Amino acid sequence: MLANTVALVTGAGSGIGRAVALAYGREGAKVVVSDLNEASGKETMSLLQEAGVDGCFVRADVSEPDDCQRLTDAALSQYGQLNIACNNAGIARSSSPTAQTDLDCWRQVIDVNLSGVFYCLRAQIPAMLRHGSGSIVNIASILGSVGQAGVAPYVASKHGVVGLTQAASLDYAAQGIRVNAVGPGFIETPLIAHRLQDEPTRRDLISRHPIGRLGQAEEVAELVVWLSSPKASFVTGSYYPIDGGYLSR
Numbered sequence: 001m002l003a004n005t006v007a008l009v010t011g012a013g014s015g016i017g018r019a020v021a022l023a024y025g026r027e028g029a030k031v032v033v034s035d036l037n038e039a040s041g042k043e044t045m046s047l048l049q050e051a052g053v054d055g056c057f058v059r060a061d062v063s064e065p066d067d068c069q070r071l072t073d074a075a076l077s078q079y080g081q082l083n084i085a086c087n088n089a090g091i092a093r094s095s096s097p098t099a100q101t102d103l104d105c106w107r108q109v110i111d112v113n114l115s116g117v118f119y120c121l122r123a124q125i126p127a128m129l130r131h132g133s134g135s136i137v138n139i140a141s142i143l144g145s146v147g148q149a150g151v152a153p154y155v156a157s158k159h160g161v162v163g164l165t166q167a168a169s170l171d172y173a174a175q176g177i178r179v180n181a182v183g184p185g186f187i188e189t190p191l192i193a194h195r196l197q198d199e200p201t202r203r204d205l206i207s208r209h210p211i212g213r214l215g216q217a218e219e220v221a222e223l224v225v226w227l228s229s230p231k232a233s234f235v236t237g238s239y240y241p242i243d244g245g246y247l248s249r
């Protein structure tokens, strides 16, 4: 589905990002794997190599605009083009009511989850315009369309990702670049692993998903691959929940 394309994934050292990188590779893309964490990013790269996928690893902190530019430049210098990007890197921080939110926590979460996506778009879009086409998938969350108590920075950052996706899609729809967002429900990854260790919390999280279980990173990757591919050629500016029914309650 993605033969002859070059695809970039941020936060690809773990969870959803790793699953997306592997799925892109399986579908024939060359994969630029990026993460802040060099060891885990290189681990993803090894998995791709074992599967016979052409790719490279670039360490980048998405909260640094220069890193995001350097990442896109690396894709261009290695492969001469950038066709697909999945802006996935994100963090979650422990809960507190809005008025008690620590300022550093607010800034960190907004810097990585929202500004990070903006910095990536700012670098990726000009590279895609050179070819007259491209597809970008930003990883938001179910908390990009509803709230949750105790996590105001995260909820605000993910609503921001959805709005940013819509704005960017309008700016470039006529120039062949599609920009979409995905909103996962709770997915079993290292991001929420600490919460799943507590059995009552695990049961509570599962109960919010009518389908009766949490999601898997590979399930999210399937949707990302489809949105990234020419099969979704008429889809832009959309927000796709993938949440086991969470938002339908």
Ligand code: NAI
Pocket: 010, 011, 012, 013, 014, 015, 016, 017, 034, 035, 036, 037, 040, 060, 061, 062, 063, 088, 089, 090, 091, 092, 112, 139, 140, 141, 142, 183, 184, 185, 186, 187, 188, 189, 190, 191, 192
């Ligand atoms: P994860 O914690 O397993 O992986 C996140 C990756 O991002 C890690 O490899 C980490 O090193 C990297 N990262 C963190 N800060 C970074 C930075 N400043 N620059 C570059 N890389 C950085 O998390 P998971 O679950 O795979 O999450 C991926 C995305 O999915 C995030 O945006 C998250 O908010 C979103 N998401 C996750 C859900 C879940 O339940 N796991 C639910 C909804 C959305």
